[in-house]
Amino acid sequence: MTIRYPNGRKYRPQNQLPKRQRVGNETYRNRGQTLEDELNESNQYYLSRNIAVIHKKPVPIQVVKVNYPHRSAAVITEAYYRTPSTTDFNGVWNGKYIDFEAKETKNKTAFPLQNLHSHQVEHMKNVYKQNGLPFLIIRFSTLNRYFIVPYEMMLAKWDRMNDGGRKSIALKEFEDEAIELQLGFMPTIDYLKGLASLLGHEA
Template sequence: MAIRYPNGKQYVPVQRTDIQKKINPSFSNRGKTLEDELNESNEYYLSRGMAVIHKKPVPIQVVNVRYPARSAAVITEAYFRTPSTTDFNGVWSGKYIDFEAKETKNTTSFPLQNIHEHQVNHMKDVTEQGGVAFLIVKFSSLDRYFILSYDHFKGFWERMLVGGRKSITLVEFEKTSTEIESGYNPRLDYLQAVATLVDQQTKELKGRETYE
């Protein structure tokens, strides 16, 4: 039976030999994008009843379609109907999860030009409604992954808007975010990092309420 992701892409399990597992834990994931890794992790969560999180479909308007065969149709021209928000959303432990996934080959910083203003506004709206909004950033050359909450991200975004640096340094990620360790099942167990993020937000909220 063929298993497909919500975006229609077929899931193909990766076969690893015992030798490959011992030599290099990330052997089978070479060349995979962050989106691929998150889709596999989300399938793992869903199959075990841990969370329901999917890649959001891209809203497009089809303009032209070519039919090379009766049973086949090829879209030759299409446009985005509305600006996309973030990449993934869903429900975990009774909480609404919404996040953007980005990767960079840069080894020292993450360029903020990779994020759009409407995405930042969307994460702000989600947070104000009690949802959990964040970014997952992969430094692909370093094989390192970080989860950065919107509350911490907005400080870097506002710094850029007033003329400050236009990127978030690796050191700043190490200080303000939670690093995600890669593995096998799931490839990226980012929900552990989300749990840490939620605990921190809860403590900060209680602290503000006590102060007030």
């Protein structure tokens, strides 16, 4: 039998996972762990250089039971993962409100839109209306290619799906319409540079 997370993801025991995908500091995630690490590193770099203040939000957890052992920290003994109501990362970059979701796919030809939740798209619509800057960062992990998907592009593909069209964004469409990011050393993923080119100015 296949065991699944509340969000429908399949469970794989930790010792069956490649090392890079095992539990990090914060929580166990089947996908996204390495991209998340790279983005956390990049954000740490941006913060240390006064370039931007962008953080990953904690994973929302519903706490049910807490124990309070003598002379030590409170221990949560029953809790459940909740579905996030917003995107993963947000913050401020030179006065601009930044808000994005980061996703990895092993697919080599397209990004399946089922990786996005409708409430996340809804959140990005709301952010856009408030003159914030919402976008996606997508990693094709098998190809090791990274893209920024601008809000308008994401929305066009999302609407296409809801109009009965294809349920994914083709790699070719990424190549034509998204912004490809090159990996670097410091920062690992310089997505603000990519964003600056999107906005038509220098980072």
